Amino acid sequence: MNCTSRLLAALYVATSSGLAWTAVLEYQYGPMWAACLFAAASIVPVIGVVRESVIGDQHRALAQWARRAVSDPFTGPDADAAEHIVRAELDGACCERWWTSLGSDHDQACPHRVPRSSAA
Incomplete structure (x- = not known):
């Protein structure tokens, strides 16, 4: 984390x-519904902390892959590191058609495909 x-x-x-x-x-002095509401709301910022740590881990992994991709004077460039970077970016996409249609359509075999109904 920075x-x-x-x-x-x-x-x-x-x-x-x-x-x-x-x-x-x-809980001590007010209505119970308000205590439950504030208790639930106190959990939401914790999700933000977890999200920030995950983003930090992803940035560290990407920086490590980028360092490995830079040519080393003794071993030369690491082609596998570039492949890992590209694979990680493509894995973030749903399927090929989703990628090329800017998120509006899915391949037939895509598990995220939602069948469109002809009913209006």
Whole structure:
């Protein structure tokens, strides 16, 4: 994680802590529905922390693959590293037709294909 990600994670944790404390206060002095609402809301920033760590891991992996792809004076360029980078980007796409149609259509064998109904 870089400095900005750490700062954002710290803000997420502070927000989550504040919402959790508000949930405790609402549980003691307020309506139960508000305590449940604040308890659920205190979980949402934790998802942001997890997301930031996953993005950081992806950036580190991409940087490592890019370093391996740079030619080494003793071994030469690593063609497998470039293949891994391309494969990771293509795996993010659903299927070939989805990729070429800008996300509007799927291949017949695509598991994410939603059959279109002829009913209006």
